Amino acid sequence: MALRGRQAALAAGLVAALVAAPSVRNGFVQDDHWVVEQRSFLQHPGSLAALLTEPYWPRGFGGVLWRPAVLASYALDYRISASPHWFHAVNVLWAAAAAAALALLATMIAGPTVGLVVGLLFAVHPVHVEATASVVGRAELVAAVGYAIALISALRSEQRPTWLLGVALGTALAIGAKEHAATLPAAVLLVFLARDLGRADWRRTLGAALPAAACTMVVVVLYFVARRAVAGGAFTPGGLAPGLRGLDLVDRAWAMLAISLEWWRLLLFPVRLSADYNPAQLVVTTGLTARHGFAAVVWIAAGLAAWRLRGSVPGVAVGLVWLVLTILPVSNVIVPTEVIVAERTLYLPSWGAMLALAAPGASLRWPPRAKAWLLVLVLVAGAGRSVARVPVWRDDQSFFAAQERDAPRSFRTLWLEGQEAFRLGQQARGERLLEAAAAAAPEVAGPRDDLARAYLAAGLWAAAVQQLRTSIAVDSGRAPPWGLLPRALLGAGDTTGAGDAALLAARRFPRDETVVDGAVAVLVAARRCQEARTLRPAVRCPG
Incomplete structure (x- = not known):
């Protein structure tokens, strides 16, 4: 047939x-x-x-x-x-x-x-x-x-x-x-x-x-x-x-x-x-x-x-x-x-x-x-x-293991290893790996975001501000660094800068609930209640 x-x-x-x-x-x-x-x-x-x-x-x-x-x-x-x-x-x-x-x-x-x-x-x-x-x-x-x-x-x-x-x-x-x-x-x-x-x-x-x-x-x-x-763009790529x-x-x-x-x-x-x-x-x-x-x-x-x-x-x-x-x-x-x-x-x-x-x-x-x-x-x-x-x-752990095996020198592998090191409490190793990831791919902002989060958790406010500003300079179209920067500035003692950064972040990403809620919290902490209410009218301010 x-x-x-x-x-x-x-x-x-x-x-x-x-x-x-x-x-x-x-x-x-x-x-x-x-x-x-x-x-x-x-x-x-x-x-x-x-x-x-x-x-x-x-x-x-x-x-x-x-x-x-x-x-x-x-x-x-x-x-x-x-x-x-x-x-x-x-x-x-x-x-x-x-x-x-x-x-x-x-x-x-x-x-x-x-x-x-x-x-x-x-x-x-x-x-x-x-x-x-x-x-x-x-x-x-x-x-x-x-x-x-x-x-x-x-x-x-x-x-x-x-x-x-x-x-x-x-x-x-x-x-x-x-x-x-x-x-x-x-x-x-x-x-x-x-x-x-x-x-x-x-x-x-x-x-x-x-x-x-x-x-x-x-x-x-x-x-x-x-x-x-x-x-917002007919031929704009999703990234570079x-x-x-x-x-x-x-x-x-x-x-x-x-x-x-x-x-x-x-x-x-x-x-x-x-x-x-x-x-x-x-x-x-x-x-x-x-x-x-x-x-x-x-x-x-x-x-x-x-x-x-x-x-x-x-x-x-x-x-x-x-x-x-x-x-x-x-x-x-x-x-x-x-x-x-x-x-x-x-x-x-x-x-x-x-x-x-x-x-x-x-x-x-x-x-x-x-x-x-x-x-x-x-x-x-x-x-x-x-x-x-x-x-x-199969799962993230299997993928991570394959990535370490397939591409041990990749910036993304170094990035994931840095995240894992911080999760295990290995602060110095995590910092070293994330810095290596950022150096291998300086045009990728993600490793700097994670390094900033680690600095925020450790109370290293100035270091976090530096990483977040660099991250925004590398890629200003992403919400996470904008959302974290006001908190870092507030921790560093720059109340005015924190409030201004909070308003700017909320205006850039009005549909991102995490960014807007974080901006409101910073504005309230900076005693700029009226501006906080422009974002969340029902917000309560101390005093």
């Missing part, structure tokens, strides 16, 4: 679900706490409009990303259960849907056999674990599902224009989950060319693709217009990756050229995985190094292979173009992002890499049994590595 696209999709979806299933035992870890667990509006949304006008990150964290599709899915989860195991179970379903949809897309442009191989390789890829094993990884999964739906609908819309509705809905789902779906208009052109390569004139193919591409473009533009209204501050486009591109070797390693040889790719574990340099030269050779070789095989094995060229297209938004070249490298961001790009591998593999003149056994070995190895990696996101 001939293999069909739906069968390939079903097989890929089932394998992806089996590989991701162990993550159901995981809890809320790291970013899950701030994005999902501690967001009361997700548990009790006042209205759909209120849900759709909330930024992805809490406003106290800057709140410039807008991902309404993902937040809506979390709110729906809370309607059923607040257990993290339920959230992870839903992620398993999203992972299965993504693998199935992308496998179906592969069959439409490369045939059922190649589509099945691509789908299976994608389903077991170890680089996906960060996306499937953490709750916040759902953004990658939902975006991939929407991306695939939009492209499948685009290919079908040529015969039935009503499929343009699927293009619009898929694009809305994808861009509402993650911003890299802005590449969909170009991806539509790519899949049309991939399907018709060598069979039709490229001008006719592009003409057939234009209605669907235009449909995706309209949705993407509307998203960024709405994002500007909600989050440590090591990239002060670099222009050319310098960022040069620095990321060397770092791109990590992408290739993770996509093709994902044996060593890491919870962290930050300075000083990963070196960001604009100088000329051996890694720059090696990376240039790799990219040139890939480009030459794609060009030479474009006629005989077009899947190589299509896969590599997909890889470049989907990795560009997270490459820090055109728009800087808040991470240098993150395994979860390779989720969608990995489909292109798997297509570039599967296409020449299918054309090898090997006995079918030999190719089948090779595929089985690769799938077993990938699935085994993926399943073994899932417990890293």
